Amino acid sequence: MARVMMKGNVAAAEAAIRAGVDIFAGYPITPSTETLETLSYRMAEEGRTFIQAESEIASINIILGAAACGARALTTSSGPGMALKQEGFSYAARYELPYVCMNVQRWGPGLGMLDSGQSDYLRDTRAGGNGDYRHIVYAPDSVQELVDDMYEAFDVSQKYRMGVIILSEGYLGQMMEPVELPPYKHPERPQDWGLDGTGKVGLRQLCEWYTVPRAHALLPERQGRLQKVYDEMQRYEVLDVEDADYVLVAFGLPARVCMDAVRTMRAQGERVGLIRPKLVFPYPEDAFKKVNPHVKGFISVETNDFGQMIQDVALTAKKVFPERNVPTYCYTYGAGAPRVQEVVDFCRRVSGGLQK
Numbered sequence: 001m002a003r004v005m006m007k008g009n010v011a012a013a014e015a016a017i018r019a020g021v022d023i024f025a026g027y028p029i030t031p032s033t034e035t036l037e038t039l040s041y042r043m044a045e046e047g048r049t050f051i052q053a054e055s056e057i058a059s060i061n062i063i064l065g066a067a068a069c070g071a072r073a074l075t076t077s078s079g080p081g082m083a084l085k086q087e088g089f090s091y092a093a094r095y096e097l098p099y100v101c102m103n104v105q106r107w108g109p110g111l112g113m114l115d116s117g118q119s120d121y122l123r124d125t126r127a128g129g130n131g132d133y134r135h136i137v138y139a140p141d142s143v144q145e146l147v148d149d150m151y152e153a154f155d156v157s158q159k160y161r162m163g164v165i166i167l168s169e170g171y172l173g174q175m176m177e178p179v180e181l182p183p184y185k186h187p188e189r190p191q192d193w194g195l196d197g198t199g200k201v202g203l204r205q206l207c208e209w210y211t212v213p214r215a216h217a218l219l220p221e222r223q224g225r226l227q228k229v230y231d232e233m234q235r236y237e238v239l240d241v242e243d244a245d246y247v248l249v250a251f252g253l254p255a256r257v258c259m260d261a262v263r264t265m266r267a268q269g270e271r272v273g274l275i276r277p278k279l280v281f282p283y284p285e286d287a288f289k290k291v292n293p294h295v296k297g298f299i300s301v302e303t304n305d306f307g308q309m310i311q312d313v314a315l316t317a318k319k320v321f322p323e324r325n326v327p328t329y330c331y332t333y334g335a336g337a338p339r340v341q342e343v344v345d346f347c348r349r350v351s352g353g354l355q356k
Helices: 008-016 033-045 054-070 079-084 084-096 121-126 143-160 170-174 202-209 212-232 253-267 310-320 339-352
Strands: 006-007 021-028 050-051 074-075 099-105 137-138 165-170 176-179 237-241 246-249 274-278 280-281 298-302 328-332
Touching: 006 008, 008 033, 008 079, 008 099, 008 143, 008 165, 008 176, 008 246, 021 033, 021 054, 033 050, 033 074, 050 054, 054 074, 054 079, 054 084, 054 099, 054 176, 074 079, 079 084, 079 099, 084 165, 099 143, 099 170, 121 165, 121 280, 137 143, 143 165, 143 176, 143 212, 246 253, 246 339, 253 274, 253 298, 253 339, 298 310, 298 339, 310 328, 328 339
Parallel strands: 021 050, 021 074, 074 099, 099 165, 137 165, 246 274, 246 298, 298 328
Antiparallel strands: 006 176, 137 280, 237 274
16 A cells, blocks of 8 residues: 555544544544544544544543443543543443543643643553553554554454553654555454443443452452453564663654664664663563663653653563662653754763763
């Protein structure tokens, strides 16, 4: 198929259409609104359901109801809109409802600002709201990967009966790149767990979960399912880590900058590598097992103010290298995207002993 130039948000919408999405419910918010705008007419063209809800809270509850009936359901948002969806996410997790949500991240607390950032990592990888649950979280670094992730996400959410988040970024949603669009899927319907209106099929039995004996009985099953996600969803890319003295760790757009930084430093004889998580939950522990056993340090590169993924980098380094206290550092750029030379300069401060 020929490649076409598409904006990230628009390409994600088209990928969802081709993945068989049945219903979209959302509310406009920059920098994610083009997905909603595109689906407002594409869903109608395909005979599917589009709802611009009155709020973010309404949109996630519409998604919850549609998913309970076995529909492939999608919502999108950004920053504060994602915060408003958290209670709905938690209720969906109680009933093991699969859905997809794309977060086109912007920088900062409160309303933040419209610039790109990675401010939502901790909330989206740990899951906000109340209770014990997780999302599977994709972290694309290109418009093509955004398309590929969205196309797969509905299958993954239904396979594991979990919500899936596409952790996009403001710049990624707004930039244009050539993409190859996938063919249309024709998913099996109805789902055997979806409500069918008779009261005899679907989720009725889950209402019995939260008696204490029932919760204890189901605990091994729930833990086993999450372990299966850890085992089966290890997704990552590595570059020159086998002999690296220092390894950069970055996801999304900063990873593209770090890839150029690694090549720049390698050309000058400096042994630096890169781990790029393609999924940030589950975190790619297997990637760290490929690193030089004598590595001197890991450097997390993030576009936020205080460092968030650094927690996963440090924990994973400790798990993979339990006999060594491998130092972990964090380059927090703030809003936007760092330049290659800025990442190179930070790496050299670390290797030169100037960075604590």
